[in-house]
Amino acid sequence: MVQPQVPHKPPRSTCSRGFPVFLPRLMTFLRVAILVGGVFLAPLQAAPPTLSHLFPAGGQRGTKFTVTATGSFTWPVKIWAPGIEVTPQADSGKLDITIPADLPADRVWLRLFSAEGASASFPVQVGTLPEVVEKEPNNSPKTAQKLEGSSLLVNGVLEGADVDSFAVELQAGQTLVAAVEANTALGSPMDAMLQIVSPRGFVLAENNDDLQLDPRLAFTAPQAGIYIARLFAFPSTPGTNIAYAGGANFVYRLTLTTGPYITHALPLSAPLPAADPQAPPATIEVTGWNLPPQARVPLVKLGTDRLPFAEFDPIDDLRNVSVNEVGLAWVPGMAGSARIRLSPFTTIPELHPGGSEPAVVLKPSSLATGWLRKKGQVDFYKVPLTKGQACVFTVESRTLNLLVDPVLKLTDPTGTTVAEVDDTGPTQDCALAHTAAHDGDYTLSVRDRYAHFGERCVYRVTARLEQTDFELNLAADAVTVEPGKPAELVVKVVRRTGPEGALGPITVEIPSLPPGVTCPPVISEPTGPTAGEVKLSLTADGPAVAVPIRISGKTSQPAELQRFARTPARLGSTSEAVWLTVTEKAP
Incomplete structure (x- = not known):
C-alpha cells in the first residue's frame, strides 16, 4: 500500500476543543466509510458450527x-x-x-x-456390550492393552500411523469374534486391517474387508492362553505410496466377544409391522457366530416411534421403493444386530432350497431370500407374467454387507435369454427392468460371479410390477435463510409410469413452516422443464429459528399419492429430515 506523503513538521492547528484540526476530517471520512461500505457498522457474523x-x-x-x-x-x-x-x-x-x-x-x-x-x-x-476406551502405549504385543473380560467394545483412534493391540485371555475351543466399525459405519477415512496374533507376534488370523472396508473375523483358540487383537489402517482413498495411516479422525469401535454375535437375519425381508397394537410382537431368525441353532430375536421397526425421522434404504439404481421401511433385529446381551427390509409386498419366509429343482415361484410383487451353500450353485425362480406387464427384478447382497457378487439372468417362456446383468450402477448388486413380450413363466436365475458359497453368501431377490409412482430427491440436507434474501432449494423429481397411467401435476411444498417463513408451493408438470426438477424459494421475515422440516409432494392423477423428499444417501441410509435455519435480522 502506498503511504500518503505528510509535510515535515506540519503546523499544529487546533479546533476550539483543543483537538488536532485533522481529527474532524478523519471522523468525517469514517462516517462516510460506514455509510458507504458498511465495514465498521456491520458486526462480524459468526460462522455455522x-x-x-x-x-x-x-x-x-x-x-x-x-x-x-x-x-x-x-x-x-x-x-x-x-x-x-x-x-x-x-x-x-x-x-x-x-x-x-x-x-x-x-x-x-x-x-x-x-x-x-x-x-x-x-x-x-x-x-449392547460394556465399553472401554483404548489406552496408549499399546503398539506391540508386549505392550498390548489387557482387557478385563471377554465380551466388550473398545473405542479407539489410530493417530499418526498407529498400531493398536489388545490382549484377551481365551480358553481352548473358545471362538473370539472381532469386528471393527470405522469407515462403513462411521465414515472414518480408514481402510482397517484386523489381525489375531500370538504374544510373540505370529499372525494367526486376519481380515481387511468384510463390511466393505471394515474388517471382521472369528477366531477359535487352539489352546488356552493370551491372544492379541491387533489393528492398523491404510487410507480409505488410495494414494501413491503404501504405508500405515492415521489421524485424529481415524476413529473406530472394536467389538471383542466370545459371546453371541449377530451378523444377519434369515430371511432378509419381512412384512410391514401390523397396525393392530394387540398383535403379537414379531420375531425373526438370526445367524452369526456363537449363536444357538435357529435363534430367534424380536423384530421391530427401526426407531419405532422414538425417532421422529426414520432412516430409509437409499432409492438408487437398484430401484428400491419409498414404501419400504427398515426393521431391526436385536436383543440385550447379544452383540451385533441385523437390519431387515420391511415391505408391503409378499415376503416368502422360506429360504430357496438351492439349485434348479424345484424352482421357487416368485409371483410379482414379492421378495425371497436365497443362500448359496455349494460351490457354483445357481438358484432358479419361476416368475409368471402376462404379456405387456412391466416388471423390475433386483438381487441385493453386497449392499447388505453380505458376500454374494450376484449375476442375474432372465429367460422368457420360449427359452430365449432376455438379459444377463452383473453390476448395476456403482454397486456390485444388480437390477433389471423388463416388459414381458409373452404370457407364461419367465425363469430368473441367480449365481455368484466367482462361484463363491458359504455362511454369508446370502442374497435378497425382488420381483415387483412397475407402478405409477414418483420420487423426490435433494442435493443437501440443510438450508439457511437470511431475512430479506430468498434461499433456493432444488428438488429432483423422478416419475415412474405403471399400468395405472402417467402421473399428473405434482405439488411440491413444505408443510408446517415456522412463523415468519414462507415458501410458495411449486408445480412439477408432467412435461417440460419442471417434470424433472423444481425449485423452492424460501423467504423469512420473522424471528430466528432452527428446526427440521419435511418436503412433501402430492398428486391426484391417476390417484391420490403423497411422497416426501429424501436427503442424499450417507453411510448406507437416507432420511426425510431437512434442517432449516433462519438467521437473525441484521441490526
Missing part, C-alpha cells in the same frame, strides 16, 4: 458417557439428536450422552446447530 468427528463414536444402551466433539464452533452450542439425551458440559466440545436401555436403534444421528446454521449430522452408534 462444523463437526469433523466424535470420540467415542457411540456407547452402550442404558449408560451415560462423555463424548468429545471436534470441529469449529462457539461453545456452548445447541444439539439435535433425537432418541438420546445430550447435555453440553462447561468444557468446550464435551457432551454427556445418555442412551435409553430399550432404544430400538443401532445408531442415531447428532447435529450441532446455532443461530447461523448447522453442522453435518454424525452417527452415534448404539451397542
Whole structure:
C-alpha cells in the first residue's frame, strides 16, 4: 500500500476543543466509510458450527458417557439428536450422552446447530456390550492393552500411523469374534486391517474387508492362553505410496466377544409391522457366530416411534421403493444386530432350497431370500407374467454387507435369454427392468460371479410390477435463510409410469413452516422443464429459528399419492429430515 506523503513538521492547528484540526476530517471520512461500505457498522457474523468427528463414536444402551466433539464452533452450542439425551458440559466440545436401555436403534444421528446454521449430522452408534476406551502405549504385543473380560467394545483412534493391540485371555475351543466399525459405519477415512496374533507376534488370523472396508473375523483358540487383537489402517482413498495411516479422525469401535454375535437375519425381508397394537410382537431368525441353532430375536421397526425421522434404504439404481421401511433385529446381551427390509409386498419366509429343482415361484410383487451353500450353485425362480406387464427384478447382497457378487439372468417362456446383468450402477448388486413380450413363466436365475458359497453368501431377490409412482430427491440436507434474501432449494423429481397411467401435476411444498417463513408451493408438470426438477424459494421475515422440516409432494392423477423428499444417501441410509435455519435480522 502506498503511504500518503505528510509535510515535515506540519503546523499544529487546533479546533476550539483543543483537538488536532485533522481529527474532524478523519471522523468525517469514517462516517462516510460506514455509510458507504458498511465495514465498521456491520458486526462480524459468526460462522455455522462444523463437526469433523466424535470420540467415542457411540456407547452402550442404558449408560451415560462423555463424548468429545471436534470441529469449529462457539461453545456452548445447541444439539439435535433425537432418541438420546445430550447435555453440553462447561468444557468446550464435551457432551454427556445418555442412551435409553430399550432404544430400538443401532445408531442415531447428532447435529450441532446455532443461530447461523448447522453442522453435518454424525452417527452415534448404539451397542449392547460394556465399553472401554483404548489406552496408549499399546503398539506391540508386549505392550498390548489387557482387557478385563471377554465380551466388550473398545473405542479407539489410530493417530499418526498407529498400531493398536489388545490382549484377551481365551480358553481352548473358545471362538473370539472381532469386528471393527470405522469407515462403513462411521465414515472414518480408514481402510482397517484386523489381525489375531500370538504374544510373540505370529499372525494367526486376519481380515481387511468384510463390511466393505471394515474388517471382521472369528477366531477359535487352539489352546488356552493370551491372544492379541491387533489393528492398523491404510487410507480409505488410495494414494501413491503404501504405508500405515492415521489421524485424529481415524476413529473406530472394536467389538471383542466370545459371546453371541449377530451378523444377519434369515430371511432378509419381512412384512410391514401390523397396525393392530394387540398383535403379537414379531420375531425373526438370526445367524452369526456363537449363536444357538435357529435363534430367534424380536423384530421391530427401526426407531419405532422414538425417532421422529426414520432412516430409509437409499432409492438408487437398484430401484428400491419409498414404501419400504427398515426393521431391526436385536436383543440385550447379544452383540451385533441385523437390519431387515420391511415391505408391503409378499415376503416368502422360506429360504430357496438351492439349485434348479424345484424352482421357487416368485409371483410379482414379492421378495425371497436365497443362500448359496455349494460351490457354483445357481438358484432358479419361476416368475409368471402376462404379456405387456412391466416388471423390475433386483438381487441385493453386497449392499447388505453380505458376500454374494450376484449375476442375474432372465429367460422368457420360449427359452430365449432376455438379459444377463452383473453390476448395476456403482454397486456390485444388480437390477433389471423388463416388459414381458409373452404370457407364461419367465425363469430368473441367480449365481455368484466367482462361484463363491458359504455362511454369508446370502442374497435378497425382488420381483415387483412397475407402478405409477414418483420420487423426490435433494442435493443437501440443510438450508439457511437470511431475512430479506430468498434461499433456493432444488428438488429432483423422478416419475415412474405403471399400468395405472402417467402421473399428473405434482405439488411440491413444505408443510408446517415456522412463523415468519414462507415458501410458495411449486408445480412439477408432467412435461417440460419442471417434470424433472423444481425449485423452492424460501423467504423469512420473522424471528430466528432452527428446526427440521419435511418436503412433501402430492398428486391426484391417476390417484391420490403423497411422497416426501429424501436427503442424499450417507453411510448406507437416507432420511426425510431437512434442517432449516433462519438467521437473525441484521441490526
